[in-house]
Amino acid sequence: MLMSPAPAWTKAPWFKPTVTAVGAVIVLGLLVLLARWLRSNGEVSHFIATYPGHATLHGDASVGIPAWLNWQHFFNMFFIVLIVRSGIQVRFTTRPQGYWKRNNKGLIKTKGQPEKISLALWFHLTLDALWVLNGLVYWILLFSTGEWRRIVPTSWDVFPHAASVAIQYASLDWPLENNWVNYNALQLLAYFVTVFIAAPLAVLTGLRMSGAWPAKAPRLNRAYPIEAARALHFPVAIYFVAFVVLHVFLVLTTGALRNLNNMFASNDGEGWLGFGFFVAAIVVIVATWFLARPLFLRPIASLTGSVTRN
Template sequence: MIVTHFLNIFFLLLLARSGLEVLAAHPKLYWSDDCPPARPWARFSKKVYAPDSRRLWTSHDEEEAWSPVIALPGRRNLGLGRHWHFMTVQFWVLTGAVYLALVFTTGHWRYLVPTSWSLFPDSVKTVGTYLQFRLAGPLPVEPFNAAQKLSYFVVVFLLAPFQILTGAAMSPSVIARFPRYTRLFGGRQKARSLHFLGLVAFAAFTVVHTAMVIVHGLPREFAAMVLGSYDADRRLGLAIGLLGLLLLVAFHVVITRFSLHHRRRTQHLLGLMVNPFERRISRGFTSRQHYSRRDISPYFRVNGYPPVGEDYQRLAADGFRDYRLSIGGLVEHPVTLGLDELRRLGNQSEITKHNCIQGWTAVAQWAGVPLARVLDLVKPLPDARHAVFYAFDDKARTEGSSGVYYESVPLYLLTKPQAILALDMNDAPLSIEHGAPVRIRLETQLGFKMVKWVSAVEFVADYRQIGMGQGGWREDNQFYANEAGI
C-alpha cells in the first residue's frame, strides 16, 4: 500500500495538470448543456463573447494558452493534454483497484470505513482541537484520528469514484449510447462542472493533508509513509520521501519540455495506450439519442471560420445550385451528386447533442441523407477501410495554418443508425457558419470529426498516405487522437 500511495500522488498530479490543459480549451463552466456564451457560472478567462455579436467569432477564439507551469503541456495543446489525461486515467484506475484489493485483503478497511455514527461529531471535535493549535491523538487502537479517518473514507470511497463517473458522463460515445446515464448528473455540462469541483476537492485535501504532515512532524510522518512505521529510521524516511518528491517534480519538468518540443513523438507514444481505449468505445457504442424539439439550444456555437476561397464563395452566392459532391476512391460506382440528387437518396431527421472537443455542447435538429444509403450507392471495395471527407476550408487562409481541412472516418461508423450527410439544421438549410451546403454527423464522435463544408469524399485503404498521415487535419496539425469517442 505504500507503493500505491506514491503512485496515487504521481498519477493525480498528471491528471490535474493535463485536466487543466483540457479546461484551457474552453475555460468556462455551465450548469446548462446549452452553454449560453454570456452566462457561465465560472469563467477562467478575460475574454467575453456575446451571441449577438456583430463580428463572427468561433469557439477557438475562447481558448486560452495557459502556462506549462500549471498545465500539461500548456500553450494551447489540447490534443496532447487529452493524450496525457486519458493515458493516465487508465493507470490511476488500475492503481486504485490494486489499493482497494489490498485494503480489503489485509483488513486495513477497518481503519478507513466508519463503523459508528459517533465518528462524525468526533471529527468536528478533532478539527476544533487543531484550530486551538493543539495536536489531536488517534482513535483507540487505530492509526488515525476521527477527522483523518472520515476524510480518507470520503476521498477513497466517494470522491475517487465520483471523478470516474463524472468523467465518463462527458464522453460523446457514452452520452450517445446511454443518454439516461448522463442525465443522472443533470447533463454533460453539470458533469463537467462537478468533475472540476472534484478536482478542487482533491486539491483542497492535498493541501490540508500536506499541512497535517508538516504539523505532526515531517520525519515522523515520512517514516510511516515511506518505511511503513512510525518507529522506523526517521532520517532515512525523510531522505527517501524528499528524494521522491524531487524526482516527481523533475519528471514533470522533463515530460512538459519533451511534450512541447517533440509533439509528434508524444502524440505517437501516448497514442499507443490511448487510441485502443478510444477505439473500443467508438466501435462498441451506437447512438440512441432522441431529444425533443424543446431541447434544441437557443444558440449553437460556430467552430472554425467559413471558407474564404473563390470557388466556395461563388457557390454560396448562387445558393449552392451548382454544388457537386464527388464520391470516389475505392468504390465500384464513383458518383458526382448535386443537392437535389442527394435529397432524393432519402431523408433522416434526428435531434442530437453536439459534443465539441473543447468542452461545449449544444442540441440541434439535423436532417439529411443516411450515410448507409451513400455506401449502398457507391459500394466500397473490399480494400476500403476509411472514408476521407474533404472540406472547402483551406486552413492557410482561415487560421494561418497549412492544408485543406479533412478527416478520415472508419467505415463502421458510417453504418451507424444516426450517421448522416446533413443538409438541414433546425428545419432550415444549413447556414454557411454551420457547414453549408453539406456536413457530416457522427453522433458518437467529437465535433472535429464531423466535417463541415464537405467538398468531396474518398474511400481509401489507408489514411496514412493523406496529409501528414495522422488521419485528419486536427491530428496532423494539432496532435489530436484519430479516435474521437471520448
C-alpha cells in the same frame, strides 16, 4: 449621480490574488480566535476531554501500515498531481500544441473515423486510466487484507471525535497523533470521503465527459446528462487539490519524520529513511511535471495512435 471609476491599480494582475490572500488570512485568524474562545468554555473543554479525537476502531483492525500501502500512496500522489496539472491544461488551453487520434486497430474498434483530441486531453485521459487501474488494485488490497477497517467508520463516536479534532486544529493546539495505530477521527472521515466518494465521483464524471461514453443511449444520457458531470467534475478536482495541500501541511507539521516513515518506509521510527523516499518521490513528480510537454509526449502518444500538430 455618476460613480467615479475604480482606480487603475485595482485592475492590475496582482490585485485579485492579493485581496484573496489577505481575505483568507483574516478569515483564518478569526477562525483561530473563535476556536480558542470555544476551548476556554468549560463545556467545550469537557467535550474535548471526553472525545479527544480517536474514534473506536473495529476489533480486528490491524496495527501498522503495510509496505503495499506505501507504494499505493506514492502512485496516488503521482497520478493526482499530474491529473490536476493536465486537467488545468485541458480546461484553460485555447490553442493545443498537438493532437492525437487513435488508430482504429487492435481489440477496440469504432465505426467511422476515430475522434481527434488534443495532446493534453490524451495525457489527461491516459493518466486517468492509470489512476483508475491503481485504484482498483488499492481497493482489492484494502479489502483482502482487512486494512479497510482503519478508514471506514464502524462506530457513531467518530462524529463527536471529529468535531473535537476540528476545534483542536482550529485553535492551533493540535491533538496527539498515533497514525501507526489509529488515525484521528477527522483523518478517518477525510480518507473515507476521498476513497469511497470523491474518487468514484471523479471517475464517473470523467467517464461521462469522455469519448468512451455511449453517444446513442438517449435514456441513459437523459438520466445522467453531461452538464451534470461537468458541474461536478471541476469541484471534485478542487476537493483533491485542497485535500493534498492540507494533507501535506499536516504531515509536515505534526511530526514530519515519523509521519513520513509511516507513509513511505512502513515503520514508526524517527529516522530519515521515510524522508529520503519522500524527497525521491517529489523529485520524480517534479521531473515528470516538467517533462510532460509536447516534445516528450508526442513519441509516447504515437505508440497508441497518430500524432499531428494541427
